[in-house]
Every structure is written in structure tokens, then in C-alpha cells.
Amino acid sequence: MTGAAARPPRAAAPYEVDLALRVNGITRRLRVDTRVTLLDALRDVLGMTGTKKGCDQGACGACTVLLDGRRVVSCLVLAAACEGRDVTTIEGLAHDDGTPHPVQQAFIRHDGFQCGYCTPGQIMSAVSLLAEGRGGSDAEIREFMSGNLCRCGAYPNIVAAIREVAKAGDDDAGV
Amino acid sequence: MTSAMNEPRPAGVLIGQGLDRLDGPLKVTGAAPYPSDFDLPGMAYASLVRSTIASGRISRIDRGPAEAAPGVLAVVTHENAPKLGRGPKTILGAAPPPPLRDDRILHHGQFVAVVVAETAEQAAEAARLVQPEYDAADPVLDLADPRAKVRDDPWHVDMRRGNLDAGLAAADVTFQATYTTPENTNNPLGLFATVAAWEGDTLTVHDSTQWPYNTRGALARSFGVPERGVRVLAPFVGGGFGSGLRAWPHVILAALAARIIERPVKLVLTRPQMFTAVGHRPNTVQNVRLGATRDGRLLAIEHTSDSPVAMEDDNLEPITLGTSTAYACPNLITRDRQIRLNVPCPGSMRAPGEAQGNFALESALDELSYDLGMDPVRLRLVNESTVHPQTGLPWSSRAMRECYLQGAERFGWSLRSPEPRSMRDGDWLVGYGMAGASFLHYQAKCQARASIDRDGTAYVRSAGTDIGTGTYTVMTQLAAETLGLRTDRVRLGLGDTDLPMAPQAGGSGLTGALGGAVHAACVRLVHDFLRLVRNDPESPLRGCDLEDITLHDGRIQRTDDPTRGETYAGILARHGLEELTADGDSSPPRGDMIALVGSMVTSRLGRFGRAAVRATRAVAPAGACGAKFVEVRVDPDLGLLRVTRIVSVIDGGRILNEKTARSQITGAVVGGIGMAMFEETITDAGTGRIANATFGDYLIAVNADIPEMDVHFVGEPDPANPIGTKGVGEIGLVGIAPAIANAVYHATGRRVRSLPITIDRLL
Numbered sequence: 051m052t053g054a055a056a057r058p059p060r061a062a063a064p065y066e067v068d069l070a071l072r073v074n075g076i077t078r079r080l081r082v083d084t085r086v087t088l089l090d091a092l093r094d095v096l097g098m099t100g101t102k103k104g105c106d107q108g109a110c111g112a113c114t115v116l117l118d119g120r121r122v123v124s125c126l127v128l129a130a131a132c133e134g135r136d137v138t139t140i141e142g143l144a145h146d147d148g149t150p151h152p153v154q155q156a157f158i159r160h161d162g163f164q165c166g167y168c169t170p171g172q173i174m175s176a177v178s179l180l181a182e183g184r185g186g187s188d189a190e191i192r193e194f195m196s197g198n199l200c201r202c203g204a205y206p207n208i209v210a211a212i213r214e215v216a217k218a219g220d221d222d223a224g225v
Numbered sequence: 226m227t228s229a230m231n232e233p234r235p236a237g238v239l240i241g242q243g244l245d246r247l248d249g250p251l252k253v254t255g256a257a258p259y260p261s262d263f264d265l266p267g268m269a270y271a272s273l274v275r276s277t278i279a280s281g282r283i284s285r286i287d288r289g290p291a292e293a294a295p296g297v298l299a300v301v302t303h304e305n306a307p308k309l310g311r312g313p314k315t316i317l318g319a320a321p322p323p324p325l326r327d328d329r330i331l332h333h334g335q336f337v338a339v340v341v342a343e344t345a346e347q348a349a350e351a352a353r354l355v356q357p358e359y360d361a362a363d364p365v366l367d368l369a370d371p372r373a374k375v376r377d378d379p380w381h382v383d384m385r386r387g388n389l390d391a392g393l394a395a396a397d398v399t400f401q402a403t404y405t406t407p408e409n410t411n412n413p414l415g416l417f418a419t420v421a422a423w424e425g426d427t428l429t430v431h432d433s434t435q436w437p438y439n440t441r442g443a444l445a446r447s448f449g450v451p452e453r454g455v456r457v458l459a460p461f462v463g464g465g466f467g468s469g470l471r472a473w474p475h476v477i478l479a480a481l482a483a484r485i486i487e488r489p490v491k492l493v494l495t496r497p498q499m500f501t502a503v504g505h506r507p508n509t510v511q512n513v514r515l516g517a518t519r520d521g522r523l524l525a526i527e528h529t530s531d532s533p534v535a536m537e538d539d540n541l542e543p544i545t546l547g548t549s550t551a552y553a554c555p556n557l558i559t560r561d562r563q564i565r566l567n568v569p570c571p572g573s574m575r576a577p578g579e580a581q582g583n584f585a586l587e588s589a590l591d592e593l594s595y596d597l598g599m600d601p602v603r604l605r606l607v608n609e610s611t612v613h614p615q616t617g618l619p620w621s622s623r624a625m626r627e628c629y630l631q632g633a634e635r636f637g638w639s640l641r642s643p644e645p646r647s648m649r650d651g652d653w654l655v656g657y658g659m660a661g662a663s664f665l666h667y668q669a670k671c672q673a674r675a676s677i678d679r680d681g682t683a684y685v686r687s688a689g690t691d692i693g694t695g696t697y698t699v700m701t702q703l704a705a706e707t708l709g710l711r712t713d714r715v716r717l718g719l720g721d722t723d724l725p726m727a728p729q730a731g732g733s734g735l736t737g738a739l740g741g742a743v744h745a746a747c748v749r750l751v752h753d754f755l756r757l758v759r760n761d762p763e764s765p766l767r768g769c770d771l772e773d774i775t776l777h778d779g780r781i782q783r784t785d786d787p788t789r790g791e792t793y794a795g796i797l798a799r800h801g802l803e804e805l806t807a808d809g810d811s812s813p814p815r816g817d818m819i820a821l822v823g824s825m826v827t828s829r830l831g832r833f834g835r836a837a838v839r840a841t842r843a844v845a846p847a848g849a850c851g852a853k854f855v856e857v858r859v860d861p862d863l864g865l866l867r868v869t870r871i872v873s874v875i876d877g878g879r880i881l882n883e884k885t886a887r888s889q890i891t892g893a894v895v896g897g898i899g900m901a902m903f904e905e906t907i908t909d910a911g912t913g914r915i916a917n918a919t920f921g922d923y924l925i926a927v928n929a930d931i932p933e934m935d936v937h938f939v940g941e942p943d944p945a946n947p948i949g950t951k952g953v954g955e956i957g958l959v960g961i962a963p964a965i966a967n968a969v970y971h972a973t974g975r976r977v978r979s980l981p982i983t984i985d986r987l988l
Contacts, residue, residue, distance in 0.1 A: 085346045094345065099262035100255020102463070104414045105496040109920035112414055140255035150253065158249035161888045165693030166252030167415040167463030173253060189929075196927040199920060201414045201464050202693050203895025205931040207888060 071132045073098070074142025082129050088122075089113045091129035092139060100140040100170050104199070111198035114171040114178075115139050121178040123197075140170035143177065152218070153177050156211035164202035172198045176212045185216030239706040243884030247698045247712070248461075248691070257461045260431040261418035265489035268420070269298055271482045272348035273475065273498065274338035274355045276330045279364035279567040279913025283328040283337060283357045290354040291340050296347030298486045300355065302338045303327055306481065312443030312472050316669070318539025320443055321570065324474035324481075330359065331536040332569045333913040334501030339478045341486055345493075364567035364913045368510055368531050376534070376563040380541060382821075384549035384559045384615055385828045392525030392556030396516030399525075400593045404513065404585035405979045406962075408906035409506040409899075410923060411574045415463015416496065417503055419479035422489035427454040432476055434459050435469035436729035437688050441722045443472030444480055460720035465692045466896070467573030468503040470731050475502055500918035504572025505906060507532040509544050511585040516556075521599050521607045523554035528586060534563040535570035542571065544582040549824065551586060551663055553610030567913055573731060575896050576955035579664055580962070587660035587963035588978065591970065600643070601967065602633050605661050605852075613845035615824040616838045620847040621816065624876040624940035625661070628852035632659070632874040635935055636854035645974040653858040653867075656972025662960030666820075666848035666945065667952070668813040669728035671735075673742035675704065675750045676806040681779045681794035683708055685746065686718030689727030689739050694954055695885030699736065700743050702881060703948065707747035709776020725808065733849060733952030736881065740948040741811025750807035754781060754796055763799065765789040814945045820845040846945035849956035851875040853894075857968040864984035868898055868965060869932050875956055876940030879949030883938075890936045890957035897961025899926040902981050 070079045073096065080095050089106075092098045092115070101124060104112030108126040115124045116138035124137075143151040153176045156162070163169040175198050179185055184194045191212050192205070200208065251257040276283075288300040303325045312320030324336050338355045342348035365373050393399055417433040428450065434440045437457040445452040462469060479492035494502055509532045516525035530544035545559035574580070594601040609625050612618060633639070641657040642648055648655040673687040685704040691697045697717050705712045718724055728738055752771055758764035766774065766781055766789075775784050782790025797805060823838035830837070856870040873890050880886045903924040907916045917923045936957075942949025962980060969987070970976045977986050 083344060083346045085350075090345065093262075094264070097264060098255075099258070099264075102255075102259070102414070103261070103416060103493070104463075105416075105920050107496060107919055107921065109496075110414060140253075144254065150250070154253040157253050158245050161246060161884050163246075163249075163252055163693075164695070164888055164892055165413065165415065165462065165464040166248070166257050167259060167413070169252050170255040192929040192931070196929040199414060199925060199927060201412055201466065201896075201925065202888075203892030203926070203931075204888065205895060205926075205928040206891055206934055208928065 067130050069130060069133045071135055071137055073137045074139060084130050086129045087125050088127040088129050088132055088137070089124035092124065098139055098141055102167055102170055104168060111175060112168045112171040114174040114198065116174060116178060121175055140173060143173065151177065152215050153211065156215050160207045160211040160214065162208040162211040163204050168198060168200045172200065172208055179212065180216055185212055188213060239702045239712065241880055241883055242702065244698055244702060244712065244882055246695060246885060247701055259415055259461045259463050260420060260433045260459065261416060261493050263420045263431045265420065265422055268489040268491055269341050269343060269486060270345040270348045271339050271341045271479055271490050271492040272352035273336050273478065274340065274352050275498070275501065276333060276335040276337050278330055278359045278361045279333040279366065281330050281359050281361040283330065284360045286337065286355065286357040288355065291351040294347065294351035294354055296343035297340060297351045298343065299341040299482065300338060301325065301481065301485060309477060309481070310446040310449055312446050315439055317470060317541045321471060321473055322537050323447060324478050332567050334569055334915065336474050336478060339482050341482045341490060366566055366568065366908060366910060366913050368533060368564050374565040379561065379563045380543055381825065382543050382546050383561060384546065384557065384824060386615060387556035389525050389527055389556045389558050393514065393516040396524045397519040398593065398596050399514070399516045400589060400596055401514045402589055402592060402978060404511045404588055406509045406581040406584055407980060408508045408908070409574060409904045410500050410906045411466040411468035411503065411505060412499060412925060413464030413466055413468060416493050416499065417475065418491065418493040419476045420489065420491045421480040421483040423484050423487065426450040428480060429456045430480060431458050433462050433469055435462065435465040435690055435692055435731050437690060437720060437722045438726055439729065440472045440476060444477070447477045448480065448484065457722045458720060459690045462690055462692045465730070466575045467577060467731060469692065470573050470729050471504065473503050496920060497918040500906065500915050501569040504570060504574070506574035506577070506580065507540065507542060507571035509581045511544065511582065513585050513589040515589055515593050517593060517597065521597055521604045523552055523608050525556045526554050527558045528582065529560040530582065531562045531564055533566045533568055533571060535568060536565050538570040540571045542573070542578045544578045547579045547582050547663060547665060548586050549615050550613060552608040553614050554608065568908065575893060576664060576958045579955065579959050580900060583662060583959050584962045584980065587960060588966055591658070591963065591967040592976065601659055602629050602638060605629060613820055616820060616827055616845060617835050618820060618823065618839060618843055618845040621844045621945035622878065622941055622943045623847040623850055625850045627939040628850060628874040628876055631937060631939060632852040632854050632872050635874065635937060636872040638854060645971050650858065652860060654861055654972040656857045656859065656968040656970070658964045658966065658968025658971055659852060659854045660960035660964040660967060661852055662956060663850040664733055664848050664956045664959055666817060666846035667732035667734040668737050668817060668946065669734060670810065670812050671727050671738035671742040672725035672808065672810045673739065673746045674725050674806060674808050675746040676804045677750060677793045678804045679794060679797050681714065681792060683710055683715045684718065685715060685743055686724045687727045687739055687742060688722050688724045689735050690720045690730045692730045694730065694889060695882060696730065696735065696739065698885055699881040700739060703740055704743055704747050707744055708751065710779055714779060733954040733956065736952055737946045737948065737950045738811055740950060741946060742809050744948055745809025745811060746807050747809070749809055750805060751776065753805055753807050754793060757800055758796055765791060811947065814846050816843040816945060817846050819843040844945065847943065849875060849877045849951040849953055851956050851960065853960040853964040855964040855968045857965060857972055859969060859972045859987060861973065864987035866902060866969065866982060866987060871932060872935040873957060874937045874939055875953065877938055877953040877956065878940060878943035878946065878951035880938050881950060886938070886953050887936045889953045891934050893955065893957025894934060894961055895926050895931055897958040898930060900980060901962040901965040905981050
């Protein structure tokens with residue numbers, strides 16, 4: 051099932067490495083094949099399936115997470131390169147009291163998704179964009195969201211959602 | 226009862242309201258479970274090996290190296306695979322051929338082995354060690370290849386009326402041109418995934434499907450097990466756009482792998498595999514001939530198309546059929562041919578057939594408008610038909626005139642100067658273009674079940690899927706309205722073959738079919754509550770029928786005295802029942818079949834057939850229609866093309882949720898922009914290999930390509946359907962590509978008859 055606990059570690063094979071990384075503020079220790087990407091470590095090892103795989107080639111943005119506060123496509127980052135680093139995923143975006151992040155709420159209000167598969171990546175990019183001060187105009191939002199593909203074509207609604215949060219200048223809009 | 230009974234179309238406060246998507250909270254938090262998110266105890270991973278030739282035979286395939294690789298549990302090729310059955314036929318044609326059936330290769334990228342290992346990395350590595358040797362043959366890859374087998378009139382829907390030659394001879398102006406559209410690939414963002422687990426002959430599968438019942442039937446036949454033992458789950462699917470309408474070979478291979486190793490198996494396609502394994506929009510070569518009077522009345526239309534199909538597979542994709550009902554024109558021929566090639570099988574992709582056929586027809590009409598010196602909107606208005614042109618049956622409803630007129634108004638079409646290359650903004654050439662669009666009506670049989678529980682909440686369910694169209698939300702609205710409950714008191718179950726039978730989320734047909742079934746189930750449920758208290762001396766509703774009552778917030782009350790009534794929960798409690806459940810179903814309107822069969826009859830028997838069909842007094846379900854208006858800017862020195870404004874006016878019948886319906890149109894317009902400007906799947910002419918099978922090479926529209934959009938709905942609830950909808954999944958895409966091409970011509974004077982309109986075509 052989804053959201054299952056991490057699998058018990060197996061005996062180390064030649065290609066495996068032990069590492070510790072902080073995911074959404076919690077230190078997680080895991081043993082992974084050195085070939086495992088950060089994306090697959092999150093999904094297959096830690097059972098955090100909110101982050102999606104859309105291409106596994108760094109071209110669609112569905113797997114966007116924040117690594118030490120910066121957005122990265124997690125399919126192009128090896129888990130083994132994340133020792134001691136901070137990872138924020140869609141599961142870590144809500145506030146401590148469980149209230150969804152303002153960007154998450156705006157995506158619902160503006161119907162910024164349809165199938166929802168690219169949505170976690172879109173939202174992580176949107177949160178970063180706002181933190182980077184790139185929400186000044188629609189043109190800027192469109193440009194800086196263009197690394198996140200949406201095949202359902204929700205782009206205008208995504209722009210509307212981000213615009214609203216940017217305009218509100220919400221103090222809670224950070225991570 | 227206020228809404229559902231006397232007037233069979235619910236018209237209360239909830240219907241139409243732009244409610245936020247009810248599955249939104251799950252989707253924005255990453256909690257919605259897509260098929261690839263499932264992780265079962267003991268699960269292993271499968272990886273697929275694809276052929277590197279397009280035609281020939283496997284001469285040798287050595288499983289040894291892969292079997293010896295770390296973690297590998299099984300390597301299955303045609304040499305050690307069991308014989309698999311072929312899935313049942315559907316409206317789309319035969320099921321895909323069973324995988325691994327023999328040594329023959331029919332297309333580049335055909336699956337030739339499945340490797341199963343403890344981890345995904347081990348499976349991927351071992352799959353690379355399976356390196357078949359081939360006896361390659363020279364593949365047939367080109368529509369014009371004289372060796373290719375041709376299927377004339379493959380679906381028996383070629384249309385004919387009047388006398389084409391006479392119509393052309395009588396015309397003041399004639400026009401003829403050839404248009405081509407390339408292959409496009411669906412590319413939903415969700416990589417298609419199958420998680421399969423057997424327990425004896427019982428199989429549970431999480432699958433990226435738009436049609437769980439079809440997948441269930443295909444799996445049961447493939448393995449020769451009873452259908453009732455196969456459960457297919459797809460509560461959330463990462464998009465489909467038609468690619469999830471068939472049980473493709475990878476689905477069967479995942480289940481095969483799980484059966485062989487006797488453990489659950491997960492198989493996730495790679496993005497390059499998504500180009501060869503789950504269908505794509507076929508390329509077309511189309512010829513259009515038109516004849517018209519000086520004042521623009523069409524006297525003759527001929528529309529023919531060639532498109533490919535795989536060597537031993539089917540695809541239902543009439544390219545020219547829509548032309549037969551697009552305009553009032555007395556003399557017409559439409560003709561489709563399918564050419565068998567060594568290519569991965571084409572399949573439905575958003576607005577199948579219509580996307581390509583409408584591009585040719587609406588481009589040709591635009592060209593004709595210049596030849597006539599006539600406004601393109603006016604040309605279409607002159608030829609708009611008040612009846613189904615092929616049979617003469619009245620349309621169920623069709624607000625096409627309003628689409629044109631309101632679209633022109635909202636867009637500011639009157640500001641257009643007719644001459645090409647006559648509008649500028651600085652260095653940019655500005656062009657206005659438009660197109661009409663229709664999508665054929667489609668509906669299939671559907672069932673649903675509705676229950677109300679002791680706590681007064683409802684559970685409504687059916688096996689259909691929500692692939693992102695908003696089915697969860699609109700069906701909840703419909704059920705809540707019909708039952709007189711708040712939407713938060715209604716739970717909806719979808720995407721599970723243990724639930725009542727539903728057709729595919731496709732052909733813009735699910736909302737009408739499922740809506741009809743949900744509505745019927747909910748009405749029957751209220752009826753059953755009344756039956757329960759009919760002779761109940763304790764009930765204020767004793768003796769009441771449906772027409773005597775109104776529903777309000779979980780309470781049934783007498784219309785003549787609303788203070789007298791009781792709640793669903795109260796009735797259940799007094800009768801000692803935990804719940805009450807009712808079933809409902811829906812069927813396609815009678816006119817659907819008459820319009821289709823009648824069209825064929827009139828094609829063959831002329832006006833005698835037409836008279837016979839009209840004698841049925843049927844009404845032809847119209848399907849959705851619309852008009853698209855586009856502004857483009859072209860930099861003539863650099864060939865840059867920008868779409869700067871789009872207005873879509875749509876007759877979608879009753880709109881169940883203004884917000885999600887608008888998103889359907891907006892999203893389809895984005896798909897249309899991709900089709901017009903970016904998308905082209907390129908097959909290497911020598912090898913049959915798809916040369917651009919990644920998102921880095923196959924371009925789809927990104928956020929910065931998309932302008933602000935105006936979407937406006939017109940029309941009325943359509944009487945062809947109990948809930949009045951027409952389906953809005955495809956209509957948004959139809960007409961966008963020709964409207965852009967027509968705007969490009971207006972901007973530049975350059976006619977592009979071959980998609981996509983890339984920079985090199987504008988230099």
C-alpha cells in the first residue's frame with residue numbers, strides 16, 4: 051500500500067550504501083543501491099509516493115522536490131549524493147497544524163490540475179518560484195513554471211493560482 | 226419531488242455550480258494513489274526488453290546472462306512463455322495480439338522479453354543483458370509503400386449522398402488540396418503502471434486504465450481464468466487521453482510475470498516505452514475537394530484519408546466521418562483507408578479521427594473563403610445545417626450558430642481586416658483565424674448503485690474511472706442533487722471492477738452514460754424509501770409518491786406541507802435497516818443507432834433510404850460542437866509563431882460543473898496548440914525506430930506557450946440524454962489546429978497544410 055513504512059534493510063550487496071538524510075525535517079536512515087535516484091529512494095524505499103515519476107529523464111518536472119531549499123528534479127539526483135542533506139517533498143508542505151500550504155489551497159480553488167499526476171511537482175516548483183521572488187508577473191510565472199509539464203493542460207489555472215498567492219504576499223507561502 | 230421526478234433532468238442548485246474538485250485535497254498533497262504508487266508485500270519488479278528491428282524474426286534469444294544477473298527471478302521470452310489468450314473484441318476492434326506469442330517482429334519496440342527481479346534497478350540492468358539476434362526483413366513503413374496492404378472502408382462508415390460530380394460541375398468555385406498531419410503521442414504524465422498479484426486463479430491488478438471492465442475481460446481471457454476472479458483497480462489515473470482504452474501487452478506481461486514467480490509484480494513503463502506501447506494518434510494524408518456557389522453555399526464535398534494501422538491489430542479511427550455531418554451540402558463523399566505498416570499500433574488520442582479530419586476540412590473551408598472573397602465565419606453560417614445532413618433527422622440540439630456569433634463577438638472578429646498580411650503590431654504580423662468543430666455523439670451502457678446508510682450518508686459507485694475530467698466531483702453533485710443531500714454527505718466510489726459495470730472514460734461518453742445511471746439509481750433509491758413507508762402508519766409520508774414530495778438536506782418532506790416529513794436516517798432506524806440500496810442503469814439513446822445506421826443506409830440507397838430513416842421520427846443526437854477563434858503573431862524574419870488569444874464557445878449541452886468543464890476545454894485547447902505547433906512523433910524511415918521518444922525531443926506545449934483563454938458555454942440541456950449533457954472531453958481540442966493554421970495564413974499569406982507549424986515552415 052501507499053505510505054507504508056520503510057522496508058527493513060537487507061544485507062548489504064556490493065552496490066549498496068548506507069546514508070542518512072533529512073526528509074521533511076525528519077532524519078531517515080536507509081540503505082540503498084548506489085544506482086537508486088533520490089526519487090526512487092523516496093518512493094520505493096521510504097514509501098513516500100507523493101513525488102511522481104513522469105519521465106525519469108529530468109524533462110518533465112513531476113518529481114520536483116526541494117533539496118537544501120532549492121528545487122531539483124529528483125530523478126536526476128542520486129540518493130547516495132544526499133547524505134546529510136535536507137529534502138522537502140509535497141508531503142512536507144502543509145503547516146504543522148495540518149493546514150495545507152497556501153499554494154496547495156490556491157491550486158484547488160483555481161482548478162490548477164486535472165489528473166493530478168504532475169501536481170506535486172507543479173506545487174513544489176510554485177513554492178520555490180515564490181520564494182525566489184519570481185511571481186511578479188504572469189509572464190514571469192509562465193516562464194519559471196515551464197519546466198513542469200502538464201499534459202491535461204491546466205497551465206492557465208496554475209498561473210492563476212500562483213498569481214493569487216503572489217499577490218496576497220502571504221507570509222505562510224514559504225516552506 | 227422538486228428535481229428528479231416530474232422533470233427528468235435534475236435542475237437544482239448543485240448542478241452546474243463550479244464546485245472545487247472534491248479529490249483536490251488528495252491530489253495537492255500527493256495522497257491520491259495512482260497505480261504506480263502501490264507497493265505490496267513481497268513485490269518484485271519487471272522490466273521489458275524491446276525489439277530493435279521493425280520486421281523479421283528473432284533468430285536467437287539467450288536468457289542466460291540475464292538469469293545470472295543479481296536479484297533476477299525470471300526471464301520470459303517467446304521460447305518459455307505460456308500460450309496466452311487474446312482479449313475480447315470491443316467497440317474499438319480486436320484486442321491487441323497476445324505478447325510473446327512467437328518469434329515474429331511486427332514493429333520496432335515490440336516487447337520480446339520480460340525480466341523480473343527483486344529491485345527495479347536489478348530488473349533494468351538484467352533487461353539490458355537480453356540481446357536478441359534477428360533475421361531482419363525490410364519493414365513497410367510508408368503509407369505510399371506499394372507493398373502495403375490497404376483496407377478500404379475499414380469500419381463501413383464511408384459516406385455518400387447526392388452526386389458529387391454533378392455538384393462539382395454545378396459549382397461556381399471549386400477548390401482542392403492535400404493536407405497531412407503527423408503522428409502524435411498521447412504522453413499522459415503518469416507513466417503507465419501495472420501492479421499485479423495472484424492468489425491461485427484470483428488476480429488483483431492496479432492499472433493505468435480508462436476502462437477497468439475491459440482490462441478485466443482481457444486479463445481473464447489471456448490467462449483463461451473466470452472474470453469474476455479478476456479485480457482491476459484504477460481509482461486515480463495519471464491521465465490517459467485515449468492511451469488507456471485498451472489492455473496493452475505490458476498489462477498482460479505484468480500479470481504473466483506475477484503468475485510465474487508467484488509473487489506480486491510492479492511494472493512501470495519508461496517514457497520511451499510510452500511512445501511504442503500504448504498507442505498514438507495516427508498520421509494522415511487527406512485530400513479535400515469543395516464546390517460552392519458564388520454566395521458560398523456548398524454544393525460538393527469530397528474528403529478522403531489514408532492513415533496507418535499496425536500489421537495485426539485494429540484501430541477505430543474514422544478520419545473523414547465527421548465531415549459527413551459537419552455542413553449542409555447535398556453532394557458528398559467521405560472515404561477512409563487504413564494502410565498496414567510495421568509500426569506500433571495507433572490508437573485513440575483526444576478527439577480521435579476528428580482532430581485530424583477537422584484540420585483538413587476547416588483549413589479547406591478557410592481557403593475557399595479567400596477564393597470566394599467571403600468572411601470565413603459567414604461561410605460557415607451559410608452552410609450550418611438545422612438537421613443531421615446525412616439522414617435529414619432533426620438534431621437533438623445544436624447551438625452552432627450561437628457558437629459562431631458569440632465567438633465572433635467575444636473575440637472582436639469584426640476588427641479583422643480580411644487581407645492576409647494586413648495587420649501588424651510592431652515587428653509582428655498579426656493574424657486572426659477561426660474554425661468550427663463538432664464531435665460525434667457517443668454513449669454506451671452503464672450501471673451504478675446508490676445506498677443510504679443509517680447515518681444518513683450516501684455511497685454511490687460504479688466501475689468507471691476519473692482520469693482527471695472531474696467525474697468524482699460532477700457525479701457527487703448529481704447524486705447529491707438527486708438525493709437532496711449536501712455534497713459532503715455523498716461518497717463516490719469509482720475505478721474498481723467490483724463495482725457495477727461502466728464503459729470507458731473515452732469518446733466524451735462517460736459523463737452522459739454514468740450520469741444517467743447515477744441519476745436512475747438515486748431516483749430509484751428515493752422511490753424505495755417511499756415504498757418502505759407507503760403503508761407505515763407512523764410515517765408522515767405514508768401514501769406519498771415521488772411527485773408528492775420534496776427533498777431537503779437528507780429529509781423527505783411533503784410538498785404540500787414541508788413540516789411533515791422525515792429523514793432517510795429516521796426511516797432506516799424505525800424499520801431496523803442498516804441501509805437501503807438501489808441500482809440504476811442507462812443506455813444509449815435510440816436515435817444514436819438510427820443516426821449511424823441511417824447514415825449508412827442513406828449512403829447506399831440515396832433518397833429512398835433517407836425517406837425510410839426519417840419515417841422513424843428519431844432525433845439525431847448531436848454531440849458537442851463549438852467555434853474557435855485564434856489570434857497569432859508571427860515574426861516574419863525569425864519564423865517565430867506565438868498564439869496570443871483564444872476564444873472557445875462550446876455547446877456541451879448541460880454543464881454539470883462550470884469549473885471542471887471549463888478546465889476540460891482549456892486543457893484540450895492546450896493539446897490542440899501542441900498538435901498545431903509542436904507535436905510530431907518521428908519514425909526513422911530506414912529502421913522504423915521512433916527517433917524522438919523523450920520529452921526532451923518530442924515537444925508538448927509548456928506553460929509559457931499558453932495565452933489567456935476565454936471559454937464560454939452556450940446551448941441547452943440535450944434531450945438525447947437523461948441528464949442533458951453532451952460530453953466535453955474532446956470538443957475543446959477539435960478546431961484549434963486549423964484555427965491556428967488559418968490565423969497563420971491571415972498573418973503571413975502563407976498556407977501551411979502540413980502540421981506541425983514549426984519555424985522552418987514560416988521562414
